[in-house]
Every structure is written in C-alpha cells, then in structure tokens.
Amino acid sequence: MALVDMAAVTLRKEELHASVGDPVLDTMNFLNEITHRYPKAISFAPGRPYDGFFDVEEIFTHIRRYLDHLEQGGATPGEIRNALFQYGPTSGQIRALIADSLRKDENIDVRPESVVVTVGCQEAMFLALRALIAGPDDALLVSSPCYVGITGAARLLGIEPIAVEEGRDGFRCADLETALDAERARGRRPRAFYVVPDHSNPSGTTMSLEERHALLELAAREDFLVLEDSPYRLVSPGRQLPTLKSLDREQRVVHLGSYSKTLFPGARVGFAVADQRVVDKDGNPGLLADELTKIKSMVTVNTSPLSQAVVAGMLLAADGRTSELNTETSAYYGEAMQAILARLDECFPQQDRDALGVRWNRPDGGFFLTVDVPFRTDSAALVRSAEDHGVIWTPMSYFYPQGGGEHSLRLSVSYLTQADVSEGVARLAQFIKSESTNAG
Amino acid sequence: MALVDMAAVTLRKEELHASVGDPVLDTMNFLNEITHRYPKAISFAPGRPYDGFFDVEEIFTHIRRYLDHLEQGGATPGEIRNALFQYGPTSGQIRALIADSLRKDENIDVRPESVVVTVGCQEAMFLALRALIAGPDDALLVSSPCYVGITGAARLLGIEPIAVEEGRDGFRCADLETALDAERARGRRPRAFYVVPDHSNPSGTTMSLEERHALLELAAREDFLVLEDSPYRLVSPGRQLPTLKSLDREQRVVHLGSYSKTLFPGARVGFAVADQRVVDKDGNPGLLADELTKIKSMVTVNTSPLSQAVVAGMLLAADGRTSELNTETSAYYGEAMQAILARLDECFPQQDRDALGVRWNRPDGGFFLTVDVPFRTDSAALVRSAEDHGVIWTPMSYFYPQGGGEHSLRLSVSYLTQADVSEGVARLAQFIKSESTNAG
Structure with a gap:
C-alpha cells in the first residue's frame, strides 16, 4: 500500500x-x-436551436399543465405523484399525446402502441439499429453525407454503414438501388436505409416527392425498412412535403422523432414510430415497437417521466400541434x-x-x-x-x-x-x- | 396500392x-x-422504491434551488436559460455537485472530471461494458445471481457474462479467482467483474470487509476492473461498510451510481465514476470517463438538463449529503x-x-x-x-x-x-x- x-x-x-x-x-x-x-x-x-424564445418560467407551467391533464383524466393524487417520481413504462407514458400530435402535425396515423418514447432521437436510432441489424450479414445503408448520430450508433454495435452518395439535389433512388445490388452481390442482406428527407443535416437537401414514392416502392420490392429522421420540418418556413411515414402503406418506414428542435433539446425526448408487425417462431404477433421497448429496457430503462411531463405540457398547450408552437x-x-x-x-x-x-x-x-x-x-x-x-x-x-x-x-x-x-x-x-x- | x-x-x-x-x-x-x-x-x-415520501410540489422547489445556485455562481439569465433548455455537456453539468456528494456520503474522493452523468445507472453499465469489452476475447464476469440490468446490457453487445456463483453469505473471492483462471485457460482476458457489494439485488447478501480488500488485491494482481453497483447502501439502516471505490488505491474500481433509490427513479439520473488513466498509442493521457463520454454521445447525447436540475436541487438541499435525505x-x-x-x-x-x-x-x-x-x-x-x-x-x-x-x-x-x-x-x-x- x-x-x-x-x-x-x-x-x-x-x-x-x-x-x-x-x-x-x-x-x-x-x-x-x-x-x-x-x-x-x-x-x-453548432447545430443547436436558437434559444432566444425559451423562457425558464414556462418549464413550471408545462409541468403543471400535464399534471392538471392527468387529474382531469381521473388520476388520483398518488397516481399523479407516481407519474412524476417513479420509473414508468419503458415505452413511455405520453405515447397517446405523441400519436395525436403526429396525426395533426404530420398526417402520420398510428396507434399509441406503435410509439416508443426515447431519450432523444439518438436513442431511437440506436434501438432501431440494434433491433434490425442482427449480425454481420445484415446491411445498414445511409444517405451520404450523413448525420453523425447514425454512424456513431452504428459504430457502437460494430456496424459499418454503407454510404449511398446523394447528388447535388439530394437523394437519388437509382443510386440506392445500385448499392442494394452491390450488398446482395457481397452476400449481405440490406435491412435498413437511413435518410433525413427534409433539409438534411449536413447537406441541406430535400428529397423530392417523386423520390419519396420511388423509395417506398423500392423498399417494398427489395424488402428493407426506411429509417426516416426528420427533425427540421416543423422549424422550416412554408409548406413541407409529406413525411415518408405518412405515405407509407406497407409499414416500410420507421419514423425517428425528435423534439429537440420543435420543443427544446434539454428535454432529451424523442421517439420511434415502429408499427411493423413482428411474428415469432410460433406465429405470435407483436409490433416492432415492442422489440424496441425491450432493447430500451437494457439501455436507459425508461425516459425521464419529468422530461415527458414537460413535453406533454407543451403538446397540450397547442392541442398537439407543434407546428403552431413553431x-x-x-x-x-x-x-x-x-x-x-x-x-x-x-x-x-x-x-x-x-x-x-x-x-x-x-x-x-x-x-x-x-x-x-x-x-x-x-x-x-x-x-x-x-x-x-x-x-x-x-x-x-x-x-x-x-x-x-x-x-x-x-x-x-x-x-x-x-x-x-x-x-x-x-x-x-x-x-x-x-x-x-x-x-x- | x-x-x-x-x-x-x-x-x-x-x-x-x-x-x-x-x-x-x-x-x-x-x-x-x-x-x-x-x-x-x-x-x-417489484423493486421500486416506496413513494409515500414523494411530494409533487418539491419538484418545483428543487429546480428553483438549482437555478438560484447557478445565479449565485454568477450565471447570466441567458446562461441559466440555456442550462435548462439546451443540449449541455455530454458528460453532464452537475458533475461537481456529484463529486462533492460522493466525498461527503461515501468517502469517494474524485475530481468532477472523473464523473459521467448518465440516464440512470443502466446507461452507466452500458457505457462501461461497451468501453471495456472490445471483442470476443474480453471477458465480463458477474457475481451470480445477478441484477438483470447488467446481463441485459451485455446481451445488447453480444457479450456472454461469466457467472461467479456467490455462496450463502455472498461473494467469495476464491471463486472469482477460479473463474478468472478458467477464462484465461480458454484464451480470454478478464476485463471486468460486476458486483453489487451491499444488500445485493437479488440475493440480499453483503460482501464482508475482508472480501472487499481481497477483491481489490485480486483485481490489481490479475489486472481487471471492478464494476461496483451499489444503489441500496444509503437507503439501508445503520452504518454501511466502505464502498469498494473508497478503498480503491489503484483505480481498479469503476463506481456505477444511481439516484433511483436515494432521490427518485423518475429523474433517470445516474453516473459512472471512472478515474482510470487511459493512454493512446502516442502516449497522450486521458481518463476512462472521457471514453465513456464519447460512447454516451452515441447513445443518448446527454442526460436531460432538466432532470439534472432536479437532482442538483435535491443535493443542494442537503449540502450534498443524500444520506441525510434518506x-x-x-x-x-x-x-x-x-x-x-x-x-x-x-x-x-x-x-x-x-x-x-x-x-x-x-x-x-x-x-x-x-x-x-x-x-x-x-x-x-x-x-x-x-x-x-x-x-x-x-x-x-x-x-x-x-x-x-x-x-x-x-x-x-x-x-x-x-x-x-x-x-x-x-x-x-x-x-x-x-x-x-x-x-x-
């Protein structure tokens, strides 16, 4: 010693x-x-949002509004207390509010059961990758240049993303098709394609409506899922093109959601919309959201109920229309x-x-x-x-x-x-x- | 269609x-x-804490107290606003308060730079495993029976934990030594041993002082790290044995911290104490905490500043002594x-x-x-x-x-x-x- x-x-x-x-x-x-x-x-x-519109006092107002909402919904004082202080469901406790908001803001119509509340969009990316990429033969493709969050999450899991270069005007479906073929030729199975369709980080490009439809058709034909990450839509001026998820008729899209730009980054609340059907060997059905929830239980257990309360209070303030808040x-x-x-x-x-x-x-x-x-x-x-x-x-x-x-x-x-x-x-x-x- | x-x-x-x-x-x-x-x-x-002592109004008081603390420390209104609303450092913004509390509560004396604030102790486990287990030849050993959080985090990373059975009175160093030898004989390198030394989940056993010293000596001799997880100490009656980290003279212990039992689970705030020195190929020194922080940036980016604010407010209320709060x-x-x-x-x-x-x-x-x-x-x-x-x-x-x-x-x-x-x-x-x- x-x-x-x-x-x-x-x-x-x-x-x-x-x-x-x-x-x-x-x-x-x-x-x-x-x-x-x-x-x-x-x-x-820095890609941080501008913070001149934030107001400290509003944090308190938003939490109060959510607690009032719980009370109006019939929660007892003990239940309200537990909704803030205890663990809480791994999949999140404000899923119905998020599903409602997605319907109003984005024309995304899913049941709350398809939503998993995450610690920012970053955790949603991590969960989606962990679920979908089972081993070295499963390929993740990414529109490139590419947000570092997805490559970072991939690195943790030993996944080497395959870059699909975008053109000057953004994503081109034909290039993805070429990359898919190349992966299959290497004996690998394309499982997911990650893209920021609107005002991409880092390039700023937006995917055209035609490419959106073509991408969904390609996903169906080639049997892969699209990971759609779109944090900048509702903080951009003017009318936006439809989200991939709102055009998705075959549950080919896992929508990765962020409130960091539309509400505030400090909440660390994001979500995944994963309404894909999953069946086990015995034919028992479930949702991909259930599988993401299992994985989340091993990463963060659940998203802070306190953070969820503030986010819920904000959503309630605008009747779910985060677009109006922005x-x-x-x-x-x-x-x-x-x-x-x-x-x-x-x-x-x-x-x-x-x-x-x-x-x-x-x-x-x-x-x-x-x-x-x-x-x-x-x-x-x-x-x-x-x-x-x-x-x-x-x-x-x-x-x-x-x-x-x-x-x-x-x-x-x-x-x-x-x-x-x-x-x-x-x-x-x-x-x-x-x-x-x-x-x- | x-x-x-x-x-x-x-x-x-x-x-x-x-x-x-x-x-x-x-x-x-x-x-x-x-x-x-x-x-x-x-x-x-359920292993949930009893919630009869929680009081909703205190959430507001604790946030206020932290904001006042920032103001007294000279923060401008803009800085205070950003401390709640913006992203914030990946390693956390209340590290100094946590280090102070660890010194007072647990006789753990580390610099704030050694602390990484995490989304509950679960994320701390995940980060430690990801950093330390680089590939299939690196072995994780766990005291068994074992908290499911560590095995869950291991599964995500494809790590198969090696169980070291505890005796009726808990952990026995001799059994760990046998398991280490067996792993080495298989050509694997033991990197970490996970244990809950105090009032273990699930068995309820506590490691004796002699075994604590023996474990630290073994860790030094056999060159592995101890992952110490000890959430029940400060919510147990009477005097507790010293933490492994407080006895650690060779930085062999990564202490995984939780506030879920001592403060409240809904904060989802935990931490890792990782004061181990890391050098890169060129001899540049850093701390293991820095490496955990990098990994965290790919999992959750940072821990909700709002949650950190409530936890900080609670710590400030007791001048860092969470033992007094409990x-x-x-x-x-x-x-x-x-x-x-x-x-x-x-x-x-x-x-x-x-x-x-x-x-x-x-x-x-x-x-x-x-x-x-x-x-x-x-x-x-x-x-x-x-x-x-x-x-x-x-x-x-x-x-x-x-x-x-x-x-x-x-x-x-x-x-x-x-x-x-x-x-x-x-x-x-x-x-x-x-x-x-x-x-x-």
Whole structure:
C-alpha cells in the first residue's frame, strides 16, 4: 500500500472498444477544442436551436399543465405523484399525446402502441439499429453525407454503414438501388436505409416527392425498412412535403422523432414510430415497437417521466400541434437562411464565384447549407480559418462514412444572430479567397 | 396500392437481433403479465422504491434551488436559460455537485472530471461494458445471481457474462479467482467483474470487509476492473461498510451510481465514476470517463438538463449529503425488512422450516431477501401462486445468467405496506406448504 500512485492502473486506448477511436468523435472533439481555443471566432459549426424564445418560467407551467391533464383524466393524487417520481413504462407514458400530435402535425396515423418514447432521437436510432441489424450479414445503408448520430450508433454495435452518395439535389433512388445490388452481390442482406428527407443535416437537401414514392416502392420490392429522421420540418418556413411515414402503406418506414428542435433539446425526448408487425417462431404477433421497448429496457430503462411531463405540457398547450408552437421559430430560421444566402451572394459576386470555383446550395429550410471550395477543408484549414480569419465551420468530410466532402464545408444558420451571420460570412469570404489564392 | 393491408411487411422475430429474444426479458414480461392478470394478488416482485415520501410540489422547489445556485455562481439569465433548455455537456453539468456528494456520503474522493452523468445507472453499465469489452476475447464476469440490468446490457453487445456463483453469505473471492483462471485457460482476458457489494439485488447478501480488500488485491494482481453497483447502501439502516471505490488505491474500481433509490427513479439520473488513466498509442493521457463520454454521445447525447436540475436541487438541499435525505426512508425500509423476517418466522415455526426444507436469508438492509423452497419455482409455480394463493414473487432463476436458482424465490420489501407484507407472507406460507405437500 506504500506505492499507491505508482501502482495505479493505466488502460491502453487501443484495448478499449474500437468505437472510442472513431475518427468522427475525434474530429468532433477537435471542433469543440477549436471553438474553445478561439472564443472570439464566429462559429457556423453548432447545430443547436436558437434559444432566444425559451423562457425558464414556462418549464413550471408545462409541468403543471400535464399534471392538471392527468387529474382531469381521473388520476388520483398518488397516481399523479407516481407519474412524476417513479420509473414508468419503458415505452413511455405520453405515447397517446405523441400519436395525436403526429396525426395533426404530420398526417402520420398510428396507434399509441406503435410509439416508443426515447431519450432523444439518438436513442431511437440506436434501438432501431440494434433491433434490425442482427449480425454481420445484415446491411445498414445511409444517405451520404450523413448525420453523425447514425454512424456513431452504428459504430457502437460494430456496424459499418454503407454510404449511398446523394447528388447535388439530394437523394437519388437509382443510386440506392445500385448499392442494394452491390450488398446482395457481397452476400449481405440490406435491412435498413437511413435518410433525413427534409433539409438534411449536413447537406441541406430535400428529397423530392417523386423520390419519396420511388423509395417506398423500392423498399417494398427489395424488402428493407426506411429509417426516416426528420427533425427540421416543423422549424422550416412554408409548406413541407409529406413525411415518408405518412405515405407509407406497407409499414416500410420507421419514423425517428425528435423534439429537440420543435420543443427544446434539454428535454432529451424523442421517439420511434415502429408499427411493423413482428411474428415469432410460433406465429405470435407483436409490433416492432415492442422489440424496441425491450432493447430500451437494457439501455436507459425508461425516459425521464419529468422530461415527458414537460413535453406533454407543451403538446397540450397547442392541442398537439407543434407546428403552431413553431410559427415564430420557423420564420426566424427561414429569415436566417435567407440572410446567409443573401450575404453569400453579396460577398461572392458571380464573377468571383466562377473564378474561384466556389458554390453553395440554397436550402429552403432547415439549419444547414454546404459550400464547395477549391481547396481541402481539412483540420489544418479549419485552424487557419479560426486563427487568421476568426470564423469556424464544419468540414463536410466529417459526414462521409466512406470518404468524400474533402472540398466542402457546412454552415449552420440556427444559432447565430443576423449581425454575426453578416460578419461571419464576410470573414468566411476572406478566408476562402485567401486559401484559393494560396492554392492557386 | 389496392392491396394495402395485404402488402404490409411482417418481420420475423428470429431475424432481429438476438437480444430481443433474451429469456430474461421474456420472463420479465411474463412477470408483468401475471401482475396484470391477477391485480388482487399481493406482489413481492417489484423493486421500486416506496413513494409515500414523494411530494409533487418539491419538484418545483428543487429546480428553483438549482437555478438560484447557478445565479449565485454568477450565471447570466441567458446562461441559466440555456442550462435548462439546451443540449449541455455530454458528460453532464452537475458533475461537481456529484463529486462533492460522493466525498461527503461515501468517502469517494474524485475530481468532477472523473464523473459521467448518465440516464440512470443502466446507461452507466452500458457505457462501461461497451468501453471495456472490445471483442470476443474480453471477458465480463458477474457475481451470480445477478441484477438483470447488467446481463441485459451485455446481451445488447453480444457479450456472454461469466457467472461467479456467490455462496450463502455472498461473494467469495476464491471463486472469482477460479473463474478468472478458467477464462484465461480458454484464451480470454478478464476485463471486468460486476458486483453489487451491499444488500445485493437479488440475493440480499453483503460482501464482508475482508472480501472487499481481497477483491481489490485480486483485481490489481490479475489486472481487471471492478464494476461496483451499489444503489441500496444509503437507503439501508445503520452504518454501511466502505464502498469498494473508497478503498480503491489503484483505480481498479469503476463506481456505477444511481439516484433511483436515494432521490427518485423518475429523474433517470445516474453516473459512472471512472478515474482510470487511459493512454493512446502516442502516449497522450486521458481518463476512462472521457471514453465513456464519447460512447454516451452515441447513445443518448446527454442526460436531460432538466432532470439534472432536479437532482442538483435535491443535493443542494442537503449540502450534498443524500444520506441525510434518506434518514426516514432507510428507517422505513429497515422496518419493512424486520417485519417480513418476523412474519416469516411466525408463519414458519422452526419445526415447519426443518420439515419442509424452507429457509431464507436475513439481510440487514436493501430491498430483497431470498427464500429457498423444496419445489421448482418456475413460471407454472408462479401462476399457481398468483391464482390459487393471491401472492406474487420473482423466480430466482431469472437472475442466474448460466442456470441456477430453480428452487428459490426473491421477495422485495420496498414497495408494500406492512399490512400487505403481513398478509402476503401468510399467503406465501400457504402456497409453499401446499406446493411442498404436492411435491412430497
């Protein structure tokens, strides 16, 4: 006992599970580090919602409203107390409210039994992957570039996602078909395809109605499920295209839901809609939601009833219409997107764009857009950008599970003020011009 | 589109991940089903805390207290708002309060950086397993009978836990040593040993001080980590033995923390204390807590700041001493345990016990005790018990990862009133006598 400190264990990182060495995580850490190292830089990196509309006092009002709702529904004081303090059903206690809201907001018509309340959409992704990918012969395909949450969840389970590259205008069904064929040729069975159909993170693209229908037909024909993740729809201005789930006549779509953008991230409440029929060997029927619930019992047991209470209170305040709660926010984000696009136009007149080979897309909603530049957008470039020009962005290569995006960057418009957007784009233009000159 | 319903997908359960077919989950579902089917039966099954001491209004007070604390610490109104509404650090925002509480309550002296706040202790288990078990050659050993949460988390990751049977008085280091040798002989590397040292779930046994020291020495000698899960200590009457973590001089112990019993389950807040040093290939040092945090970012992103706020408010109310918050509850549970033991003595006089071959242990704390009986405590027996005698218990076989416990049952004392305990044990005695007669 004398050599106390000398004897302390040292673990070797390469002996831990491979997921902790995932390059995506390292790059995300790097991004955080840069943000800390250059606190005065304007950062287009974080995808956080704008928080100017949040009001602390409302937390209390929302919890109260839910408790009143329980009381009006006939709950005894003891039941109300337990609904906040005890464990609670693993599948969640506000499933009926969520199903009601989905019907009103999204034309998604499912029974509450098909809904599993999760700790954010991230847990919903994890549950869906764990249920559907049973072994190394089961393939997960992802629209690429791709949200890091799905690749992260896959890494934990040793799943190597197969990237299906999107085109400039987004997802193309034909490319998915090619990828499916390639997987089958390798002896693997495509089980699920993950996509953000609306205002995608990171690219900002939206899937056309025609591609939506084609995707559902392909899923039926090729026998796989679509994992639909669509957190930006109701915080985007204007009319949205229908969700895949609302078009789904064959229960081919598992809809992964998030309240992080429509209500608030701190609730950590999301959900999965999994109305697929599952039969066991003896023919006993159940729902995929039941299987996700079992898995959830081994991950988080249940979603905080307190968080569910706040979310329920918010849903009740708008009679389930989260779209109505987001009139102001979606206008705000829409204006931010218009502002950044106008500012990019201003800072890069057409002749500059052509000369430099700079271009960007023009999403009509969501938090993100992408800019293609004529130089490598790697970590070294990011450091130069932060240090010499005071502006931070996210390298698009972070979002390509199998390589790509080396000459693109992602800008987020959700969190900055319009003044910061204006100044930030000016700095970005300086940085891009400086890099292009050096590269040239 | 005409054959809408006919075309709906049907998934085959045997094609989903094997974890959803885990027998433990099926038996747990069976137990729930029985509880629903016989609502008038007295149930000794649930391990939920007693909720008579909860008070809905306190939720509001605790959140307020935490917000005041932030304000006194110099946070701006915007920062306070964000601390509730935004995402927040993946490792948690109340780590300093938890570290302070651990020092005061448990003599565990670690820096806040070693703490990761999790969605209940269940997520902490999952993170620890995912980090430490890198592949099929890494072995997880568990004290058996064993809490189902650890076996469940293991199943998700395809890990087959190795059971180390405890004796009548609990864990024996010599048996672990034998199991370690056997694993090494199979070419596997023991990485972690999971144990509930105090008032174990399900058996109710407590590890002696001598075995605690011996376990730490063995861990150092054989180079593995101990996963210490100890949710019942501070809700048990009297002085507790020191935690393994407080005796740990070589950072051999990862302490898995729960507030479900000491504060309330609905918070879904737990934590891992992982102060182990980790070095990467280039020699860069970090903490195991950092690696758990990375994994958490792929499971739940972060623990609800709202839940953390309530927990923080409770900790602040007692200046970190959760033990003080639990004076009343630990007395309550202690009395419940004494009551059930007295009632068992009463219902089974010594000559009956000897004649029938019935015996039980006498835990001095926690929620559980075990009863050995002379017949099989299987699902069929449970149905007879519920239907014919109006009493429900948990078959101990549910808790043996590699078989065992076929003639034992677990009784929980945490949730029932003393009147129910009294009537329930009388019914149990009738059931046991009836089964023993039939068996004889």
